[in-house]
Amino acid sequence: MNAPFQPDTTSLDLLKVGTKARVAAIDWAALDESEACRLRHFGFDEGVTVEPLHLGPFGRDPMAIRVGRMTVAIRRRHAGAIRVTPLAQITR
């Protein structure tokens, strides 16, 4: 039996500005309860399209990320808990 096709995933903090990607998995265990709660409220969820829009001027932290129809700012550390698949890889 062939293994199903697994597109390469990366973490959201490594995604370049302007690259659209789909959330593959979120490591909820790496986040505090309140942090996880906030991310859910912002609409972070598996299958949602995200796109980094702007980076902070110092240490490229925090990141402004488009999620659904909202733009939210989160720190790089939290973005690291979100695994994403770039859309370009999915359509390939």
Add this chain to the structure above:
Amino acid sequence: MNPLPLVAVAGSPNAGKSALFNALTGARQKVGNYPGVTVERHSGRLTLEDGRPVEMVDLPGAYSLEPASPDEAVTRDVLLGRQKGERQPDVLIIVVDASNLDNHLRFALQLIELGLPTIIALNMIDLAKRDGLELDPAALERELGVPVIATVAVRRRGISELQAALDDMLTSPRCGVHEHVKSDIVRLQRRAREIATAGVISETPVRRWTHRLDSVLLHPVFGPIILAALMFVMFQAVFAWSAVPMERIGDGVAWLSSAVTGALPPGLFRSLIVDGAIAGVGAVITFLPQILILFLFILLLEGTGYMVRAAFLMDRLMHGVGLSGRAFIPLLSSFACAVPGIMATRTIDDPKDRLTTILVAPLMTCSARIPVYTLIIAAFIPNTRLAWGIGLQGLVMFGLYVCGIGGALLAAFALRRGVLKGGGGGFMMELPKYQWPLLKDVLIGLLTRVEIFLKRAGTIILGTTIVLWALASVPQAGPGQKQSEVSIAGHIADGIETVVKPIGFNHEIALALLPAMAAREVAVSAIATVYSIDSADQAGGGKIEDRLKHSWPLPTALAFLAWFVFAPQCISTIAVTRRETNGWKWPLFMVGYLFLLAYLAAALTYWTAVALGL
């Protein structure tokens, strides 16, 4: 008599909730506090078409009924009828941003499940259209099962339709309310997306305004430059625009006190009115122009959506000392006055981040310290020019500001590693769309904030001034005695003097530290009074600077400056800290650690200066 029907306005942050609330209730609003928490309660009154009055309450913005901040907890408790000091609402208006339905409908669905009579205001429908989104309110109404009314709160569109729907809801019989069951966020979110998709007629992708502006305002190089320029303009305005009105108010207070002095016979009563009441109230209202301009800028920055961007730009730097970007604006405001600065910390979600910000806010050099600095610098620092455009006096002033900022950063660093260790919800904020705030909304915000400031700072300063006046006036000095030594304040000053003598302070300074508790700038007039009383026998008198120059050694003057960088001598700051932290523990801690810092800084300065033979 039955209480008025209560209508609650709820919604996610940035849905335009307050604008809708203002459009419904107008300027007649009341701002109070929910008991036991530092969450403001905004209420107002709406008169329906048939003349029936309805009470409206604007609930704090929330993303869900599972609270992540004290504000969100109040929203949940009010809606479930569990909030102390509030009855359960009869009707609920849920405000959603038409261009962010995917997200806002999740909270709306959760609220609809509560079973309260509910109306949805599909707000900012014009901005959705501008973004290329055509929506179908009727389809949304079918999917959600509650009335959906398209509104543009800032243009008053849809407001009368909303009132009509409200009228229907209030007259129809009320059914029971479900007890809130913990809802599954993921399920609600998916359902919200389905409904949002069903409600869209057409969508044309357009490059959004907000994105274009952010490319400039959040640019890694231009972003910080623009922020610095804006802050410069803000400070310029706070200090330059306020100069003339402050002078006028000062003149007015002086005129009033001399008029009263002339009209009343000399004695304790005249002294109470002039030195107690008029001086106390005068001290507060003199700062009103600065506070007004500061609040105006803060409201504009908040209303346009820029405030969050400023926090975004500064977050990394603030993170270095254990604070978040959200602490930037409160700390910046504290340069004018720590009281509005501490009040502005309410926007910080994380309790430990917020507490740290409150505790270090008094270290920012507030404008009340300027008169003290100016006096001492003018008396003791020679007006020499070091280089083109840079004088020694200006440099010392700048140095005092830098000491304050450095002290605040160090204190924050130490607090986050000591008593306020751990926690730190990080930095997670929504970047809302840019928009022009409505003049009316800004004015309503300005009025309510000024009212709060006057009530809190005003009553406290007035009270303290009168108490201090009493301490300084009782018992009355007999012939040949000095009032400053006979009075209770004089005896207290004796006690203070023994403590502050090692750091170079004399009896006059000890005496001035006491009234400086009411407001820092009072130290100047207190010193002036002490020296004018004690030198009454000397002819002429002359300027206070000259007199200080002859009676204080230089190390004492420098130690006095160092003391004022850190000392928390301001009752209003202590009182507002008590209010914002809900108890005496943190204000006492603040007073303790700031006095300790002030003492150490003054001691270090004094001993160094003496050792150097200054």
